Amino acid sequence: VAKTVPGARDVPDVGTLKEMIREAGLKGTAGRIAVLKLLHEVRSPVTHAEASARLTGSGMDHATIYRNLTDLTAVGLAVRSDLGDRVWRFELRRGEREHNVKHPHFHCSACGAVACLPENAVTLKATAGGPKALRRKGLAVQVTGTCDDCAAASH
Ligand SMILES: [Zn+2]
Numbered sequence: 465v466a467k468t469v470p471g472a473r474d475v476p477d478v479g480t481l482k483e484m485i486r487e488a489g490l491k492g493t494a495g496r497i498a499v500l501k502l503l504h505e506v507r508s509p510v511t512h513a514e515a516s517a518r519l520t521g522s523g524m525d526h527a528t529i530y531r532n533l534t535d536l537t538a539v540g541l542a543v544r545s546d547l548g549d550r551v552w553r554f555e556l557r558r559g560e561r562e563h564n565v566k567h568p569h570f571h572c573s574a575c576g577a578v579a580c581l582p583e584n585a586v587t588l589k590a591t592a593g594g595p596k597a598l599r600r601k602g603l604a605v606q607v608t609g610t611c612d613d614c615a616a617a618s619h
């Protein structure tokens with residue numbers, strides 16, 4: 465199974481998506497396939513509301529979509545992040561299982577746009593005598609500022 469990276473716009477076919485879900489230990493239901501496909505299609509992490517809006521007409525209600533998002537997260541196909549506004553956003557997991565830090569996110573404080581940053585965009589350094597928290601796994605880094613569109617609009 466080819467690894468698909470967000471940013472590369474390759475969306476695997478249904479058979480491949482189903483196989484990914486099965487390999488992760490879940491039944492490849494139509495709902496999970498639709499949600500996993502959506503996560504391949506989007507450019508940035510999506511909220512449950514955004515996922516629901518995009519899956520209108522799929523026959524799934526909001527609760528089912530949420531359950532599928534959390535199922536895919538539980539088995540490691542997706543990750544969810546709270547980017548400081550207490551809203552979970554879901555996206556594909558990239559090959560970062562082995563790293564301490566998940567890839568950082570940029571959050572525009574003006575329009576709320578969210579973008580994934582490369583893993584090496586932000587480096588954390590655990591200094592001697594500093595908090596050990598920086599050495600623990602599962603750290604999340606968020607960068608807040610003004611996105612390109614908002615910066616352009618203010619000129
Ligand atoms: Zn913005």
Ligand SMILES: [Zn+2]
Nearest residue numbers: 509555569580
């Ligand atoms: Zn991301």
